[in-house]
Amino acid sequence: MAEFSALKSAIDRPICLVGMMGSGKSLVGRRLAKLLDLSLIDTDSEVERTAGIRISEIFEIAGEAKFRLMERQAITDALGKGQAVLSTGGGAICTPETAELLIQETYVIWLRAAPETLLKRIGSVASRPLLHTEDPLQTLRDLEKAREADYSRAHITVKTDRLSGQAAALAVLQSLDSYLTVT
Ligand code: S3P
Helix, strand or coil: CCCHHHHHCCCCCCCEEEEECCCCCCCCCHHHHHHHCCCCCEHHHHHHHCCCHHHHHHHHHCCHHHHHHHHHHHHHHHHCCCCCCECCCHHHHHHHHHHHHHHHHHHEEECCCCCCHHHHCCCCCCCCCHHHCHHHHHHHHHHHHHHHHHCCCCCCECCCCCCHHHHHHHHHHHHHHHHHHHH
């Protein structure tokens, strides 16, 4: 969009959205990509495309550690494609090597939301293997606590609880603009 062209030319790395499942990474990613006229790379979808099976099946057949390797490869491939908006899976930045890659080579945006908001947005947990537990809300609370230090390495944090996808995308752009002005 023309009104963001000055900001777009100042953005010299891919923009990477991180945060818990349900934080809005895919939706906000789509809106951001549209506003900046960039392509969106959803690394979960890339892993599924390469593997030819769903993420829940990868967890089942090969385990989480194998998934994390495939996720890192998908991110490395995405970074090779130049300027883009990346939407990553919720645990990507919690693997140290992947975190280094993202922090060094992209602008990392943490989309933050309360566990209650996350669960409401997720709806069915069928496609989220980590939430196949007795109490998904408690699992989200525990996961968020365990991951907070990883997420807070992001360059920018945007709270999305009360925001639509479009409003969150605009909030990301505003924060990015301020970040690039002061750094
Ligand atoms: C995961 C989040 C999922 C997916 C996988 C693991 C996580 O992606 O990568 O199920 O560790 O939080 P979304 O955050 O897009 O749901």
